[in-house]
Amino acid sequence: xxxxxxxxxxxxxxxxxxxxxxxxxxxxxxxxxxxxxxxxxxxxxxxxxxxxxxxxxxxxxxxxxxxxxxxxxxxxxxxxxxxxxxxxxxxxxxxxxxxxxxxxxxxxxxxxxxxxxxxxxxxxxxxxxxxxxxxxxxxxxxxxxxxxxxxxxxxxxxxxxxxxxxxxxxxxxxxxxxxxxxxxxxxxxxxxxxxxxxxxxxxxxxxxxxxxxxxxxxxxxxxxxxxxxxxxxxxxxxxxxxxxxxxxxxxxxxxxxxxxxxxxxxxxxxxxxxx
Amino acid sequence: xxxxxxxxxxxxxxxxxxxxxxxxxxxxxxxxxxxxxxxxxxxxxxxxxxxxxxxxxxxxxxxxxxxxxxxxxxxxxxxxxxxxxxxxxxxxxxxxxxxxxxxxxxxxxxxxxxxxxxxxxxxxxxxxxxxxxxxxxxxxxxxxxxxxxxxxxxxxxxxxxxxxxxxxxxxxxxxxxxxxxxxxxxxxxxxxxxxxxxxxxxxxxxxxxxxxxxxxxxxxxxxxxxxxxxxxxxxxxxxxxxxxxxxxxxxxxxxxxxxxxxxxxxxxxxxxxxxxxxxxxxxxxxxxxxxxxxxxxxxxxxxxxxxxxxxxxxxxxxxxxxxxxxxxxxxxxxxxxxxxxxxxxxxxxxxxxxxxxxxxxxxxxxxxxxxxxxxxx
Numbered sequence: 245x246x247x248x249x250x251x252x253x254x255x256x257x258x259x260x261x262x263x264x265x266x267x268x269x270x271x272x273x274x275x276x277x278x279x280x281x282x283x284x285x286x287x288x289x290x291x292x293x294x295x296x297x298x299x300x301x302x303x304x305x306x307x308x309x310x311x312x313x314x315x316x317x318x319x320x321x322x323x324x325x326x327x328x329x330x331x332x333x334x335x336x337x338x339x340x341x342x343x344x345x346x347x348x349x350x351x352x353x354x355x356x357x358x359x360x361x362x363x364x365x366x367x368x369x370x371x372x373x374x375x376x377x378x379x380x381x382x383x384x385x386x387x388x389x390x391x392x393x394x395x396x397x398x399x400x401x402x403x404x405x406x407x408x409x410x411x412x413x414x415x416x417x418x419x420x421x422x423x424x425x426x427x428x429x430x431x432x433x434x435x436x437x438x439x440x441x442x443x444x445x446x447x448x449x450x451x452x453x454x455x456x457x458x459x460x461x462x463x464x465x466x467x468x469x470x471x472x473x474x475x476x477x478x479x480x481x482x483x484x485x486x487x488x489x490x491x492x493x494x495x496x497x498x499x500x501x502x503x504x505x506x507x508x509x510x511x512x513x514x515x516x517x518x519x
Numbered sequence: 520x521x522x523x524x525x526x527x528x529x530x531x532x533x534x535x536x537x538x539x540x541x542x543x544x545x546x547x548x549x550x551x552x553x554x555x556x557x558x559x560x561x562x563x564x565x566x567x568x569x570x571x572x573x574x575x576x577x578x579x580x581x582x583x584x585x586x587x588x589x590x591x592x593x594x595x596x597x598x599x600x601x602x603x604x605x606x607x608x609x610x611x612x613x614x615x616x617x618x619x620x621x622x623x624x625x626x627x628x629x630x631x632x633x634x635x636x637x638x639x640x641x642x643x644x645x646x647x648x649x650x651x652x653x654x655x656x657x658x659x660x661x662x663x664x665x666x667x668x669x670x671x672x673x674x675x676x677x678x679x680x681x682x683x684x685x686x687x688x689x690x691x692x693x694x695x696x697x698x699x700x701x702x703x704x705x706x707x708x709x710x711x712x713x714x715x716x717x718x719x720x721x722x723x724x725x726x727x728x729x730x731x732x733x734x735x736x737x738x739x740x741x742x743x744x745x746x747x748x749x750x751x752x753x754x755x756x757x758x759x760x761x762x763x764x765x766x767x768x769x770x771x772x773x774x775x776x777x778x779x780x781x782x783x784x785x786x787x788x789x790x791x792x793x794x795x796x797x798x799x800x801x802x803x804x805x806x807x808x809x810x811x812x813x814x815x816x817x818x819x820x821x822x823x824x825x826x827x828x829x830x831x832x833x834x835x836x837x838x839x840x841x842x843x844x845x846x847x848x849x850x851x852x853x854x855x856x857x858x859x860x861x862x863x864x865x866x867x868x869x870x871x872x873x874x875x876x877x878x879x880x881x882x883x884x885x886x887x888x889x890x891x892x893x894x895x896x
Contacts, residue, residue, distance in 0.1 A: 414576060415609035417596040419674065420626035426597075429622070433613045 275491065282484035300485035310486070313470035320382055320466060321450040324389040329443045331390070332397025333435075339398065340405040358395045365392060366459030373460060380462025388456040393449050397442040400505070404438025437504045444501030448494045525588040527552045527678050527710040528573055533582035535568050535734075542568040543734045545582070550678075550712060550727075555704050557713045557721040560731035561757070566714045569731075570680050573712065575599045587677050597626070602671035603680040606687070608663045610655040616642070616666050617651035623674040641673040644703070661692045668703070678710045685720065697724055718758050722746065730754050752882040755801050762807070762847050764800040774876050776800050781843055782819050785876035798881045804850040806878035809837060812869040820871035823847070839872055847872060 285297035304310060338344070339351050357365070369388045370380075378384060412434070416426040432439075454468040461469060467490065474483045528550040535543040543565045550556045558566035571577040572584055575596035584591050591599055602623065610619050621638045629637075642648055645665040655663055664684060671679055681700075685693045701724050704711050715721050721728050722742040730737040730745060730753075737757075738750040749755035756763075769775040769783055776786045776798060786800055812822055826846070827838035830853070837849045849872060 409607070409609070411605055411607055411609040412611060414596070415603070415605060415611070416622070418574060418576075418601075418603045419623035419670070420597045421622075422595075422597050425626060430611060 278484055279488045279491070281481065282488045284481065284484075287481060300481040301489075303482050304485055304489070307482070309465075310467075310470055313465050313467045316382060316464055317451055317467040320385050320389060321447050323386045324393055324450040325443050325447045327386070327390050328393040328397045328446045329439060332394055332442055332446075333401045333439055335394075335398050336401035336405055340402050354398055355395045357392055358399075360392075362392065362453070362455035366456040369456065370459040380460055380464075382464050384460040384462070385457055385464065385466065388460045389450045389453060392453070392456060393446040396445055396449065400442040400445065401435060401438045404435045404505075408434065437507060441501040441505035444497045444504070448497045448501075452490065452494060524552060526550060526585075527554065527587065528712065529583075529585040529588075530569070530572075531583045531585070533569075533572060533579045533584060535565070535572060535577060536580045541734055543572075543579075546734075546736055548729060548736065548739065550710060552710055553708050555701065555711045555713065555724060555726045557715060557725040557728045558731060559715055559718060559721040559728050559757075561716055563733075564731040565734040566716075566731050567682060568734075570603075570682055570712065570714050573678065574601055574603050574680050600677040601680055602674050602676040602678075603682065604664075604667045604671050604684045606683045608655075608667040608684075608687075610663055610666055610670070612655055614654075615651060616647065616653050616655065616658070619655065619666055620651075620670045620673055622670065627674075637673055638669075641669045644672070644706070645669045660688055661696065664688065664696060668700075672703070672707060672709065675707075676709060678712060681711060681713045683715055684713075685715075685717075693720075700724060722758070730757060732757070749880065752799055752801060755880060755882075760804050760848060760850075762802050762804060764802070764845070766798055766800050768796050768798055768881075776879075776881060778821070779843075781821055781841060784819060784821070784879065785874070786879040786881045787876060796883060798883050800879055800881055802874050802879045804836070804848040805852075807847065807849045807872050807874050809839065809849045809851065809870055809872050812871045817873055820873040821847070822869065822871050825868045825870050839870055 280293070282300055283296050283298070284293055285295035285299070335354060339347070339354065344350075366388070369384070369391065373380060373384050373387075408431075412430055413426050416430040417423075421429060452468065453466075454472065457466050457469060458472070465473070467486075471483055471486060474480050526549045528548075530546050530548040533543060533546045533548075534541065546565075546569070548569075558569055560566050568577060572579050573586065575591065575594060579592065586600060611622065614622070617635075617638050620641055621634045624634045624637055638651065639648075642651060645668055647662060647665050647669065650658070650662065650666075655666065658666065664687075667684070684700075685696050688696060697720060700711075700713075713721070713724065722745070725742055727739060727741055728745050729739045732753055738745060738754045740748070740750075745754065746758055749758065755761055764776075764778050764781075764784075766776040766778040766784075769777050774785055774787070775783050777783050778800070784800065821841055823839040823841040825837060826840045827836075829836040833853055835851045835853055837851060839847045839849060841847060
């Protein structure tokens with residue numbers, strides 16, 4: 245094949261590369277500055293860079309309010325993850341495998357919370373909890389987080405179920421496995437990458453959520469709430485450090501989730517292939 | 520032959536409907552113990568449905584299915600003494616070969632040590648020693664096929680169901696696996712029920728064959744019976760190639776059929792009851808003799824022009840256009856005695872064709888044609 249290309253194609257290519265670079269810059273430059281200033285040895289996060297320091301990170305270690313907020317966030321995220329992943333997996337099965345009336349509408353309704361603004365959802369949940377006379381606590385935060393993370397869990401596990409070769413379940417049954425053992429030994433191990441991926445995403449979403457939490461949290465502050473309170477008195481360098489830590493954690497979890505899903509998908513595809 | 524021995528599988532008046540479509544019409548079938556039994560028919564003939572009824576993946580709409588004399592209506596697949604080799608193999612991708620093969624024994628709660636011994640032995644039987652730690656994704660198609668076979672056989676089922684297991688393999692491997700499957704079946708002595716649309720495969724491997732079409736059994740018999748004594752025109756058309764002539768039974772002369780516009784030709788007398796009735800005369804291409812016209816041919820022959828000669832190695836396919844325009848397919852074996860006489864298509868050679876009465880079968884009923892007759896080569 246000839247690799248000679250007309251010159252206008254080359255310049256067009258350069259244009260696209262530049263366009264892409266600007267796009268990524270727009271997305272990631274603010275984050276890069278945030279991380280950069282978390283190492284800046286000056287009380288006001290602004291240029292020029294005055295020198296490298298880890299003292300903002302050290303400050304985090306002595307901030308007891310922060311520790312309590314972190315504990316709250318982890319507690320809430322953990323429960324949200326378990327509840328959303330279990331419910332999401334359970335919901336994915338009928339939504340993918342069964343045929344029933346209004347299936348499409350049901351599916352749509354399950355996934356709809358993904359596009360409802362968190363501000364509206366927060367207000368709505370607050371109204372509901374007030375009406376139910378449910379005191380605002382970690383419980384209400386968890387409920388709020390389950391509402392907005394559930395669709396993500398359903399979506400990810402569904403994707404896994406769509407690619408599932410059900411002959412494998414027939415084979416298990418044929419080999420003497422009752423429905424429970426078929427699920428334990430065949431179905432669940434094969435959708436596990438999807439379930440783990442869903443859990444990691446839900447955990448990340450819950451840790452980083454602010455808007456809904458703001459409405460339904462009451463006295464119990466989460467990490468994001470605490471950061472918000474710090475920002476009220478101007479941008480403290482500590483916030484930069486904390487945000488950088490959170491960012492690193494979120495990225496790590498998301499990458500891990502994607503990796504697990506990818507690996508599982510490859511194994512599934514390879515196992516099904518014919519000669 | 521088998522007398523009062525309990526059959527491996529027995530279907531009594533089994534019907535299966537899917538909504539308004541009928542997949543099986545009142546089927547009666549007995550499959551003996553230790554038999555290599557094939558269900559043969561075109562796609563949609565109900566052969567896979569029959570297999571699913573035995574395996575427990577479908578429930579009969581009417582009638583009874585018995586395995587080892589036990590009625591299995593309502594018994595789920597995991598409680599039936601049968602195992603299946605699926606067309607797609609359905610190997611568990613998250614397990615090793617050994618785990619796949621040992622799965623059935625694990626479900627029977629067999630101890631790990633016994634399991635390991637049984638799995639190793641079974642892998643040796645299918646020539647996959649030392650492959651136990653591999654994943655299905657690391658195996659070739661033929662190897663996966665063998666794992667699927669081992670995974671089913673290790674459970675020592677009363678009956679092994681095979682759903683077109685060689686369909687995904689290439690021709691050479693398929694031939695090899697055919698031999699291997701028959702060898703294995705003899706070795707383990709388990710009843711095999713083999714579903715295929717490939718007549719050659721069924722003829723080569725089976726002790727008995729059930730030919731099916733449109734949810735009905737057309738004929739059950741040994742490969743030789745099915746081939747040389749087809750019970751109906753449908754069976755004869757489906758198995759092998761066949762030439763069909765329309766004619767009427769000759770008056771007064773038993774064993775002869777008048778082919779309009781052609782000659783009076785011999786046919787099997789047993790099928791001819793009343794003279795003058797419309798019949799179809801079916802002759803297989805390999806039963807037709809061919810020679811250049813006027814070259815010491817018998818008295819009654821059909822004459823025509825040689826229009827096509829296709830040499831296919833040991834056999835040559837000749838197409839003869841009869842004087843009424845009908846094309847007839849003739850197979851000639853390229854053996855020492857026949858290869859010498861020269862037939863050439865180039866000069867539109869005039870030829871005579873004829874057959875002996877034993878090779879021409881007469882049917883009065885309408886054909887139950889398979890959907891695609893072009894596959895019958």
